[in-house]
Amino acid sequence: MTKTILFVDDSESIREIVNFTLQNEGYNxxxxxxGKNALSLLDGKDINLIITDLHMPEMNGIELIKEVRKMPHYQRTPILFLTTESQVAKKMEAKEAGATGWIVKPFVPAKLISAITKVIR
Amino acid sequence: MDKLRQKFIEEASEHIRDIEQSLLTLESNPDNHELIEKIFRSLHTLKGSGAMFGFEKISEFTHELETIYDLIRNNKLILGKEVFDLTLACADHLKILISDEKKDNAEINEEYRNLLEKIHEVYSGESMPGKPSANQKDKKTADTGSDLSTYYIYFKPNADIFDNGTNPLFLIDELTSLGHFMAIPYLQDIPEIETIEPYRCYTHWEVIFATSESSDTLNEIFLFVEDNCVLDIQKLANGNLVDNKKFVKRIEKLKETGKDIGIDALKIISEDLEQSVASKVKKALGDEFRTSFRDYTISSIRVASEKLDHLMNLVSELVTTQARLSLYSENDSSSELTAISENIQKLSRQLRDLAFEIVLVPIDTLITRFQRLVRDLSKELGKEVSFIAKGTETELDKTIIENLTDPLMHIIRNCIDHGIETTEERLKKGKPEQGTILLNAYHSSTNVHIEISDDGKGIDAEKVRKKAVAKGLITEDNYLTEKQIYELLFLPGFSTAEHVTDVSGRGVGMDVVKQKITNIRGEIEIESSKNAGTKLTLKVPLTLSIIDGLLVRVEDIFYLIPLSAVEKIYAINHEDIDGKFNNLIVLGGERIPYFYLRKEFNLEADNNINDQVIVIKYETQKVGLVVDEVIGEYQAVLKPLGRHYKNQEIISAATILGDGTIALVIDVNRAVNHFANIITHMEEKI
Incomplete structure (x- = not known):
């Protein structure tokens, strides 16, 4: 079955390139x-993986992760977040909020895919 | 993919501009922490997205720059002049990188290396270890042998590992793709079916694993779960033990006990087998704490400007159609139709106003470029100049902004090159060392005025006059007011610089500026006083798509003359112009040259009507246009002419009148030029 991934980032260009890359890999x-808009997307759908940036307007990634974990349907859905190698404190915060793992920015398509295959198959 | 890259380039350009802008503001206000954060944030985004779009160099480059700004924002480095100049140079280079990444130009590569080196010098001068990623890389190359090594991995996930979405089996799976392995699952902790909790993990593993990958790679696999499990990765031996039959046999035997084998037992076995000593591998984790930074975003969206043009076009169509509807409903007795028509009128007016507002852009968007220009140019010329901009929130139609950039750049360049004196000269005159250029923008009725003034030496009117005489533009005995003399500066080919400098005087002069401003229906004025400075005022309309015009008729065609050009209207008798050859008419005591539009448009003269003359401003003089009838003022929404009419000069646009008739908009300046040329041609023929 085709897996569905929700990608959350405030940079339009990043969204588009990731969308392009993941669709090429055969994901929905x-x-x-x-974060806010992402939450409204989650409702009533069956999403297999959520990837989110941490710094975003309206609702940031950490808040999003916390909210998602409150939703019964997404309690154990893998969530990856985008981070840089320098943000150890953030990493811990996001993990405590319930994230599964992270992807270090800057990333190339291969790195993105390898992180994804770590959490969904 | 190209489209995506294009998007990235657009976004990246914006970030680079932001960086530039922040830097320039920072220069005068170096303690503004928010701006440093903003620069950091922009660099960070560029770094983050660059590699994804194939701009690896941008990622690498911004990574290094980011290091500097990280030190600065943590007060470990002072933002000095050196860093300023370097960052500006880097911003310039980034522009090249996003445009020319594909071209492997040696010059660019050299510049790239030079800048990287300089960046490196800046931050390595501080007590800061090299960037962690470089260390990691070195280590990786150091212990990646081509030979296989055998590792022991003990992996015991916490019971709640599933709670954050991790599936430990995927990790074991991932290991298998990296080499030969032997995984021993321990299932004895799984409780009876009645007490089992499906979302708890009861299993742990021991894995013996032969791979050519480094221990870093193995650590990487378990990266996400490090804090949610007991994990031990140790090198057991050089070489591949997993395929060693003796070794496997002994392991199988130990497995039967159902208890963990443990690294110690395995080591004894492998030592027995190979007499080799396993060495511990330390986890390489050189992470450094960095504080998070705030996000600066504007809640706005980006729209392609063609779409806006299209929107404007549609809105203007709607407004014209609505005008027709109003006209029709007025002549119709149905009160319901009148109500609907009035409603539509109200809505379309609101829509029009909104649409016009959407395409307005604040002058602010131009300012960075000017700041940069002033900074670079004054440095180049060894002058000290500060640039102050006021009223930058004033908004203008984006087409006007686009058309203003070059003229304004030219004017500012002139200010620095010709206006502002050198530091010594200024001190001699008792002026402050630093010259000032002030840009002031403000609304004035339906126009926006942009003033650019400097406190330089001003324009020497006498010098200009002499030059004009020398160039044959005027004669020695021409008496001109100061204002008229300044107007001479706008004549083609006039340049006051004694010797042509690299900066201004490159052939395009103020005449081009004037031309460009006129093209957008704007005006330009100069005021100057010796040693006190010069002020140029540009008056431009708020928008190009609406025009206040005078509706006139010639034969059965309607024309629109921009009201801004109209001075006066006179009624004349046809005899006053009939049969005259010198094309001059006396109006209000002045002799004014005129053009009889019927004649210019190759129509028969009509002797039975009383013509009207519209006196218009052309350059500094007055010119009359003779028409059949003046109908009245009319606010028109302009529609561009089709491609086929691009080459004619008289008509600049068209508009649709309320009843659906088309009126043509006369471009006054060009039309007069055109008519005047025809006359000279005719004279030549004679």
């Missing part, structure tokens, strides 16, 4: 520009 992709 949904995109959103901030």
């Amino acid at each position: 992709v949904l995109v959103s520009d901030n």
Whole structure:
């Protein structure tokens, strides 16, 4: 079955390139520009993986992760977040909020895919 | 993919501009922490997205720059002049990188290396270890042998590992793709079916694994779960033990006990087998704490400007159609139709106003470029100049903004090159060392005025006059007011610089500026006083798509003359112009040259009507246009002419009148030029 990935980032160009890359890999992709909009997308759908940036307007990634974990349907859905190698504190915060793992920015398509295959098959 | 790259380039350009802008503001206000954060944020985004779009160099480059700004924002480095100049140079280079990434130009590569080196010098001068990623890379190359090594991995996930979406089996799976392995699952902790909790993990593993990958790669696999499990990765031996039959046999035996084998037992076995000593591998984790930074975003969307043009076009169509509807409903007795028509009128007016507002852009968007220009140019010329902009929130139609950039750049360049004196000269005159260029924008009725003034030496009117005489533009005995003399500066080919400098005087002069401003129906004025400075005022309309015009008729065609050009209207008798050869008419005591539009448009003269003359401003003089009838003022929404009419000069646009008739908009300046040329041609023929 085709897996559906929700990608949340406030940069339009990143959203588009990730969308392009993931669709090429055969995933269904949904995109959103901030946490709030992402939450509204989750409702009533069956999303297999959520990838989110941490810094976003309206609702940031950490808040999003916390909210998602409150939803019964998404309690154990893998969530990856985008981070840089320098943000150890953020990493811990996001993991405590319930994230599964992270993808270090800047990333190339291969790195993105390898991180994804770590959490969904 | 190209489209995506295009998007990225657009976004990246914006970030680079932001960086530039922030830097320039920072220069005068170096303690503004928010701006440093903003620069950091922009660099960070560029770094983050660059590699994804194939701009690896941008990622690498911004990574290095980011290091500097990280030090600065943590007060470990002072933002000095050196860093300023370097960052500006880097911003310039980034522009090249996003445009020319594909071209492997040696010059660019050299510049790239030079800048990287300089960046490196800046931050390595501080007590800061090299960037962690470089260390990691070195280590990786160091212990990646071509030979296989055998590792022992103990992996015991916490019971709640499933709670954050991790599936530990995927990790074991991932290991298998990296080499030969032997995984031993321990299932004895799984409780009876009645007490089992499906979302708890009861299993742990021991994996013996032979691979050519480094221990870093193995650590990487378990990266996400490090804090949610007991994990031990140790090198057991060089070489591949997994395929060693003796070794496997002994393991199988130990497995039967159902208890963990443990690294110690395995080590004994492998030592027995190979007499080799396993070495511990440390986890390489050189992470450094960095504080998070705030996000600066504007809640706005980006729209392609063609779409806006299209929107404007549709709105203007709607407005014209609505005008027809109003006209029709007025002549119709149905009160219901009148009500609907009035409603539509109200809505379309609101829509029109909104649409016009959407395409307005604040002058602010131009300012960075000017700041940069002033900074670079004054440095180049060894002058000290500060640039102050006021009223930058004033908004203008985006087409006007686009058309203003070059003229304004030219004017500012002139200010620095010709206006502002050198530091010594200024000190001699008792002026402050630093010259000032002030840009002031403000609304004035339906126009926007942009003033650019400097406190330089001003324009020497006498010098200009002499030059004009020398160039044969005027004669020695021409008496001109100061204002008229300044107007001479706008004549083609006039340049006051004694010797042509690299900066201004490159052939395009103020005449081009004037031309460009006129093209957008604007005006330009100069005021100057010796040693106190020069002020140029540009008056431009708020929008190009609406025009206040005078509706006139010639034969059965309607024409629109921009009201801004109209001075006066006179009624004359046809005899006053009939049969005259010198094309001059006396109006209000002045002799004014005129053009009889019927004649210009190759129509028969009509002796039975009383013509009207519209006196218009052309350059500094007055010119009359003779028409059949003046109908009245009319606010028109302009529609561009089709491609086929691009080459004619008289008509600049068209508009649709309320009843659906078309009126043509006369471009006054060009039309007069055109008519005047025809006359000279005729004279030549004679």
